Amino acid sequence: MPKLVIWAWYNFIMAFSLGDIARQFRSAFKGKAEGSVLGIDIGASSAKIVQLRASRGTAVLETYGEIALGPYGAVAIGKAVKLPPEKIAEALIDLMREANVTAREGGLSIPFSASLVSVLDLPKVDEDALKRIIPIEARKYIPIPVSEVTLDWFVIPPDSDEKSAFDQVEEPSPLRAKGQEVLLVAIHNDVLKNYQTVATTAGLNINFYEIEIFSATRSSMGHGIAPVLVVDLGAATTKMYIVEKGVVRLTHLVTSGGQHMTETLARSLSWEFEKAERVKRERGLVESSAYGADENERIKEALLSTLTRVFSEIDRVLLSYGQRYNKNVSHVLLTGGGASLPGLAEHAKQSLHADIEIADPFARTEAPAFLLDVLKQIGPGFAVSVGLALRKLKQR
Ligand SMILES: Nc1ncnc2c1ncn2[C@@H]1O[C@H](COP(=O)(O)OP(=O)(O)OP(=O)(O)O)[C@@H](O)[C@H]1O
Ligand SMILES: [Mg+2]
Numbered sequence: 001m002p003k004l005v006i007w008a009w010y011n012f013i014m015a016f017s018l019g020d021i022a023r024q025f026r027s028a029f030k031g032k033a034e035g036s037v038l039g040i041d042i043g044a045s046s047a048k049i050v051q052l053r054a055s056r057g058t059a060v061l062e063t064y065g066e067i068a069l070g071p072y073g074a075v076a077i078g079k080a081v082k083l084p085p086e087k088i089a090e091a092l093i094d095l096m097r098e099a100n101v102t103a104r105e106g107g108l109s110i111p112f113s114a115s116l117v118s119v120l121d122l123p124k125v126d127e128d129a130l131k132r133i134i135p136i137e138a139r140k141y142i143p144i145p146v147s148e149v150t151l152d153w154f155v156i157p158p159d160s161d162e163k164s165a166f167d168q169v170e171e172p173s174p175l176r177a178k179g180q181e182v183l184l185v186a187i188h189n190d191v192l193k194n195y196q197t198v199a200t201t202a203g204l205n206i207n208f209y210e211i212e213i214f215s216a217t218r219s220s221m222g223h224g225i226a227p228v229l230v231v232d233l234g235a236a237t238t239k240m241y242i243v244e245k246g247v248v249r250l251t252h253l254v255t256s257g258g259q260h261m262t263e264t265l266a267r268s269l270s271w272e273f274e275k276a277e278r279v280k281r282e283r284g285l286v287e288s289s290a291y292g293a294d295e296n297e298r299i300k301e302a303l304l305s306t307l308t309r310v311f312s313e314i315d316r317v318l319l320s321y322g323q324r325y326n327k328n329v330s331h332v333l334l335t336g337g338g339a340s341l342p343g344l345a346e347h348a349k350q351s352l353h354a355d356i357e358i359a360d361p362f363a364r365t366e367a368p369a370f371l372l373d374v375l376k377q378i379g380p381g382f383a384v385s386v387g388l389a390l391r392k393l394k395q396r
Contacts, residue, residue, distance in 0.1 A: 036062055038106030039388030041212065042088055042198070044080035045069060045235030045259065046337070049095055050385040051103050052365060054393050061365040061375075064382060065099025067091050078277040079259055080236035085194045089201035096202070105205045107388035108195055109212040112239050113253065116142055116149075116186040117211070119156070124180050130155075134184065142186050149186040156181040156247055183247065185211060207392060213241050213248060215387030216335055219361035227321070228331045229354070231314060232383075233338025235259045238310050240317050242329060250321055254313045258338040261306040268302040269295070284342030303341070311351050318354065335359035339380035361386035 039050045046069055051062040072091050073081035083091075095101070118141040122133060134153055135146050142149060158180065192209060199206040213230070221228060227244035238254040258280075266276035282288075285303060287296045318329050332354045334344065339358050348356040361383045362375035 036103035037389050037392040038101065038103045038204070039109075039215070039385040039390070039392065040092070040106060040204070040206075041109045041215070041382075041384035041388065042092075042195075043069075043234060043337075043384075044111070044237070045078055046381075047088070047091055047095055048382050048385040049092070049099060049101060050382060050389045051099075051101050052386075052389040052393055055366075059365045059390060059393055061362065061367040061371075062103075063099050063101055064385070065095050065101070066378075066381065067095040067098070076273045076277065078235065078262055079273070080257075085197040086201060088198045092198065092202040092204070104203060105207055106392045107208045107210055107215070108199060108204075108206045109215050109384050109388055110187055110191065110195065110209050112211055112213050112251070113237065114187060114191045115211045117248065117251065118184050120153075120182045120184050121179055122182055130182070134182065138184060138186065141184065144188070148190075149188055150192055152185045154183045154185075156183055157245075187211075207395070210388060210391065212384045213239065213251070215385075215391070216359070216361075216383040217243055217246075217248070217387065218390055219364055219387035220333060220335055220359035220383045224331075226331060227327060227329045228333055229314065229318060229321075229329050230333045230335060231310075231339075232336040233257060233310070233334065233341075233380075234336045235338075238313070238336075238338070240314065242317070242321055250317070252313070252317050254310060256306060256309055257336075258341075261303055261338070261341075264305055265299060265302040268298055280341065282342070284344065285347050286343040304347075307344075307347070308351075311348070314352060318352075329354065331355050331357065333357045333359055335380045335383040337381035340377060359383045364390060 036051050036053045039052070041048045046066050048064070048066045050064045052059045053062050054060070068077040069081050069083060069088070069091055070077050070079045072087045073083050075081050120134070120137050120141070122130070122137065125133065130153070135151060138146050138151055187209070195209060196206070213232075216232060217230065221230070221243060225245050227242050227249065230241050230243060232239040234257045236255070236257050236259055238257050240252040240254065241248050242250040262273060262276045262280055265271070265280055266273050269276065271279070279299065280303060283290070283299065285300055287300075291299065314332065322328055332348070332352060334348065334356065345356055345358050359380045360376055362379050364386065367375055
């Protein structure tokens with residue numbers, strides 16, 4: 001069974017926007033499988049894949065693609081859908097064919113919502129002792145039998161003047177003075193088994209599974225030491241996490257995302273979901289002459305109603321982290337497909353009390369110049385898949 005490892009960085013196909021430009025791209029590369037690696041992100045609404053190859057110290061982008069999962073479960077493109085492993089594998093096979101993927105090895109992401117992450121306070125002992133202690137300690141944090149989960153951990157480098165800051169951790173233990181903090185990750189075995197079925201059915205050789213937040217952090221965050229709030233605007237949910245010195249310090253899940261935005265728009269303008277989804281992606285918050293003044297206003301209002309809720313959650317997280325740890329988080333990194341909403345950065349800059357950055361994971365890769373604009377535009381949705389492929393490249 002491939003090892004589940006966690007990581008901190010310091011150490012009907014998407015036909016959507018790829019189309020012709022992707023075809024040019026593919027013929028420019030004719031990817032070779034040898035030395036090429038994959039990052040595969042199975043999100044709630046779509047699966048993304050990225051194929052990279054190392055060349056002279058850089059990560060060369062060989063191909064990439066996205067496929068909406070909705071149609072495999074008889075729901076609209078852009079909607080979140082729960083599919084059995086066989087259906088997901090079918091979608092991946094279609095995606096790999098369409099995107100001309102030639103590699104078969106790489107990493108696959110696990111949804112944050114399917115994982116349990118906690119910080120343990122342990123005495124300072126060696127690696128072997130940790131292996132014995134952690135499964136015993138884990139029982140205090142995991143509400144199901146430890147035999148039903150796969151565990152992994154990572155020793156957090158010491159930082160004497162800081163308190164442990166994980167949401168779930170209440171009070172620092174007196175052990176801390178001579179102890180160590182260990183970031184513990186648990187994933188239910190059934191969840192892993194499902195992903196293994198997906199991989200086997202799709203003919204993939206998965207070398208590691210990684211919780212999506214660690215992958216996105218690797219591809220999209222700078223190496224500064226100031227805390228950053230990463231906001232992943234997904235389809236059904238928005239995930240927020242504060243990363244400081246490469247360590248995920250606090251997490252927060254909001255049950256609202258891009259799908260809700262489309263639904264509100266559809267309801268408000270009496271459109272089908274499909275039309276609302278298209279208008280959201282094409283027009284977003286930017287006025288367009290294709291609509292009358294009244295319609296423009298109503299579109300903006302509908303999109304903002306979801307965004308306002310998400311932004312107020314962002315403010316709440318920033319405030320509570322600031323108060324609890326006496327630290328100002330002044331940088332917000334927006335990622336996930338929802339971060340491609342036209343006009344989002346400008347609006348966020350006005351509404352939030354922080355610097356705003358839109359994730360640009362492909363900036364860590366080398367790609368033909370004619371693709372740079374499109375990669376920048378669709379980049380936020382690929383943060384997880386690029387991060388997975390980058391990790392696999394580093395391991396070679
Ligand atoms: N250009 C765009 N403008 C606005 N929204 C967009 C754009 N492209 C994609 N989205 C929205 O992003 C959402 C999907 O984002 P993403 O692909 O990151 O989610 P996911 O990975 O499938 O879901 P999750 O991360 O919650 O599992 C959808 O709601 C989709 O409508
Ligand atoms: Mg996602």
